[in-house]
Amino acid sequence: MRTTLRMSRAAVVFAAIGALALAGCGDSEDDNKTKPGESKGKESAAAVQLPKLNGEKIQVAAVWTGPEQENFTKVLKEFEKRTGAAVTFVPAQDPIVNFLGTKIAGGSPPDVALLPQVGALQQAVERKWAKPLGPEAKAELAKNFTQGWQDLGAVGGTPYGVYFKAASKSLVWYNAKVFENAGASEPKTWKDFLSTAETVSASGVTPVSVGGADGWTLTDWFENVYLSQAGPEKYDQLAKHEIKWTDPSVKTALTTLAELFGKPNLIAGGADGALQTEFPASVTQTFTGGDQPKGAMVFEGDFVAVNIAQTEAKIGTDAKVFPFPAVGAESPVVTGGDAAVALKDSKGAQALLTFLASPDAAKIWAASGGFISPNKSLDISAYPNDVQRDIAKALIAAGDDFRFDMSDQMPQSFGGTPGKGEWKALQDFLKNPKDVAGTQQKLEADAAKAYKS
Numbered sequence: 001m002r003t004t005l006r007m008s009r010a011a012v013v014f015a016a017i018g019a020l021a022l023a024g025c026g027d028s029e030d031d032n033k034t035k036p037g038e039s040k041g042k043e044s045a046a047a048v049q050l051p052k053l054n055g056e057k058i059q060v061a062a063v064w065t066g067p068e069q070e071n072f073t074k075v076l077k078e079f080e081k082r083t084g085a086a087v088t089f090v091p092a093q094d095p096i097v098n099f100l101g102t103k104i105a106g107g108s109p110p111d112v113a114l115l116p117q118v119g120a121l122q123q124a125v126e127r128k129w130a131k132p133l134g135p136e137a138k139a140e141l142a143k144n145f146t147q148g149w150q151d152l153g154a155v156g157g158t159p160y161g162v163y164f165k166a167a168s169k170s171l172v173w174y175n176a177k178v179f180e181n182a183g184a185s186e187p188k189t190w191k192d193f194l195s196t197a198e199t200v201s202a203s204g205v206t207p208v209s210v211g212g213a214d215g216w217t218l219t220d221w222f223e224n225v226y227l228s229q230a231g232p233e234k235y236d237q238l239a240k241h242e243i244k245w246t247d248p249s250v251k252t253a254l255t256t257l258a259e260l261f262g263k264p265n266l267i268a269g270g271a272d273g274a275l276q277t278e279f280p281a282s283v284t285q286t287f288t289g290g291d292q293p294k295g296a297m298v299f300e301g302d303f304v305a306v307n308i309a310q311t312e313a314k315i316g317t318d319a320k321v322f323p324f325p326a327v328g329a330e331s332p333v334v335t336g337g338d339a340a341v342a343l344k345d346s347k348g349a350q351a352l353l354t355f356l357a358s359p360d361a362a363k364i365w366a367a368s369g370g371f372i373s374p375n376k377s378l379d380i381s382a383y384p385n386d387v388q389r390d391i392a393k394a395l396i397a398a399g400d401d402f403r404f405d406m407s408d409q410m411p412q413s414f415g416g417t418p419g420k421g422e423w424k425a426l427q428d429f430l431k432n433p434k435d436v437a438g439t440q441q442k443l444e445a446d447a448a449k450a451y452k453s
Contacts, residue, residue: 047082047358047360048140048354048355048358048360049136050079050082050083050351050354050355051083051347051351052083052084053083053084053085053347053348053351054083054084054085055084055085055086056083056084056085056086056346056347056348057085057086057087057088057348058085058086058087058088058111058112058346058348058349058352059087059088059090059110059111059112060076060087060088060089060090060110060111060112060113060114060352061089061090061091061092061096061099061100061103061110061112061113061114062089062090062091062092062096062113062114062338063091063092063093063094063096063114063116064114065091066280066306067306067307067309067310067368067370068303068306068370069089069091071306071364071365071368071370071371072089072365073089074364074365074368075356075361075364075365076089078360078361078364079351079352079355079361082355083348083351085348085351087352090110092113094416094417094418095120095412095413095416095417095418096113096115096116096120097115097120097123097124097412100113100124100129100343101127104129104343109129109343109344110343110344111342111343111344111346111348111349111352112340112341112342112343112349112352112353113340113341113343114164114165114338114339114340114341115161115338115339115340115341116336116337116338116408116416117405117407117408117409117410117412117415117416118152118339118404118408118409119408119409119410119411119412119415119416120412120416121153121155121160121161121339121341122155123411123412124160124341124343125155125156125160126155129343130160130161130341130342130343131160131341131342131343131344131345131349132158132159132160133159133160133161133162133342133350133353134350134353134354136350136351136354137162137350137353137354137357138159140354140357140358141153141159141162141357143377144357144358144359144375144376144377144378145163145357145374145375145376146374146376146399146400147400148399148400148402149163149166149337149374149400152337152339152404153339160339160341160342161339161340161341162339162340162341162353162356162357163337163338163339163340163374164338164339164340164356164357164361164362164373165337165338165365165371165372165373166335166336166337166372166373166374166395167301167302167303167335167336167337167372167405168301168302168333168335168372168391168394168395169220169223169224169300169301169334169335169336169405170224170301170323170324170331170332170333170334171299171300171301171302171304171321171322171323171324171391172193172297172298172299172321172322172323172324172325173283173286173297173298173299173300173304173308173319173320173321174186174286174296174297174298174319174320174321174322175205175286175287175293175295175296175297175313175318175319176317176318176319176320177291177318178200178203178205178291178293178296179200179296179320181203181205181291182199182200182202182203182205182296183199183203184196184199184200184203186320186322187322187325188325188326188331189325189326189327190225190228190256190259190325190326190327192325193325194259194260194266197260197266197297198266200296200297201265201266204292205291205292205293205295205296206265206266206267206268206269206294206295206296207266207295207296207297208260208266208267208268208295208296208297208298208299209268209274209277209282209283209285209286209294209295209296209297209298210267210268210274210277210282210298210299210430211274211277211278211279211280211281211282211283211298211300212271212274212275212276212277212427212430213274213275213276213277213278213279214278214279214418215418215419215422215423215424215426215427216279216407216416216423217279217282217299217300218423218426218427218429218430219405219406219407219415219422219423219426220299220300220301220334220405220407221257221299221426222253222254222257222426223235223332223334223405223406223407224299224324224327224332224334225253225256225257225327225332226238226249226250226253226406227332227333227334227403228324228326228327228328228329228330228331228332229249229252229253229256229327229328230249230252230253230328231328232403234247234249235403235406236403238250238406239406239409239410240409241410241447241448241451244444244447244448245440245443245444245447246440246441246444250440250443251436251437251440254429254433254436254439254440255436256327257429257433258429258433258434258436261429261430261433262433262434268282268285268294268295269294271430271431271433272431274430275427275430275431279300279307280307280310282295282298282300283298283300283304283307283308284307284308284310284311286298287308287311287312287313287318287319288311288312288313299324301336302370302371302372302388302391303370303371304370305369305370305387305388306369306370306371307370309369309370315385315387315388316385316386316387321387332403333398333401333402333403334402334403334404334405334406335395335402335403335404335405336404336405336408337374337404340352340353340356341353357375358375358377359373359375359377359378359379362375362378362382363378363379363382366378366382366383366384366388366392367382367383367384368384369383369384369385369388371388372388372391372392372395373392374395374396376396378392380392380393407422407423410422410447410450411450411451411453413449413450413453414446414447414449414450414451415450420446421446421447421450422443422446422447425439425442425443425446426439428442
């Protein structure tokens with residue numbers, strides 16, 4: 001399976017569009033209307049055809065909680081309405097492969113699971129849990145997704161997964177009022193980013209909020225620095241463990257990251273505070289507290305919008321966003337996503353995958369915000385504001401020119417398990433960023449073990 005895709009100038013457009021369009025676009029009363037040059041045609045297209053499933057019970061497992069779970073439930077409710085099936089959402093724990101293993105061993109697997117890592121999808125196939133897509137789901141997938149996204153959901157050339165939800169993981173969100181008070185501007189490079197952070201710090205607000213209690217946020221920090229600095233070829237090699245974590249390129253990236261992590265005055269709560277801060281709190285504390293929030297900036301994907309919505313801040317005015325700064329020659333473009341996979345070869349499971357591959361399903365969550373879809377048939381006007389429309393347009397415009405989240409491509413025991421592997425090693429690094437060599441050795445030892453098994 002091709003899990004990494006070539007990077008070209010089109011990917012840079014992803015960042016460039018963001019730099020131009022994300023800075024000042026806000027919600028308005030016309031935001032849900034069609035923009036000039038945008039057609040409502042896709043919205044009025046014939047609805048995806050689904051079978052009648054009166055009385056059939058379907059369980060869907062995912063790690064989503066809070067607003068994400070609520071928004072996905074809206075999608076499932078529409079599926080129930082159209083088919084007559086009864087769908088139950090099953091909250092899953094991370095790592096989801098372990099959760100599913102327990103369910104399967106107990107004889108009660110869910111019908112469908114949303115897998116947040118390519119590695120998890122591969123494991124589900126290797127363990128013969130996952131069922132291939134049926135003809136209707138395959139047809140809907142082929143119609144609405146580029147080959148790159150189709151390949152990410154395939155193993156050995158056989159399609160298993162539908163990437164229902166994507167993520168643009170190369171964004172930095174900031175408190176516009178704090179920037180204005182500090183006289184700070186959006187940085188374009190890593191050097192400028194550090195300078196901006198110092199400027200904000202001098203104004204009396206800690207510049208960067210980090211959700212270090214969730215190790216995956218730290219893998220995203222590393223990946224963006226590494227991709228921009230080392231380049232896509234090295235990124236692909238490290239993702240496949242074709243080069244070791246003791247490689248000089250990893251040392252350089254960690255040393256660069258230490259320029260931020262090694263300055264407690266730049267991190268909200270210092271390293272200890274960051275390691276006790278979960279991702280949702282890292283966002284909300286950036287956009288609450290008036291002129292004195294706990295942090296002025298928070299790095300993460302487009303899904304940050306969901307957490308901002310839990311504050312009084314308005315996206316585009318109070319909360320603005322810029323592309324992850326260029327560490328090397330170009331800004332990085334890292335994406336992630338959640339693939340829906342059938343664990344039962346049933347009519348209901350296949351029908352739900354067909355629905356999730358359609359623009360009909362994506363439109364429902366898109367309207368609620370905090371969501372972007374790789375579904376190229378989804379009308380861009382489905383998104384609730386210009387900020388999210390621009391992020392979504394850039395994702396679709398990039399086509400197959402992107403790099404998928406590195407940790408999500410790796411064995412889950414290394415790249416996707418709380419308290420272990422890369423998550424734990426980078427949490428330890430946040431606490432002691434001077435120990436670059438020790439961090440590399442720990443990463444390599446854990447990676448070698450995971451790939452061997």
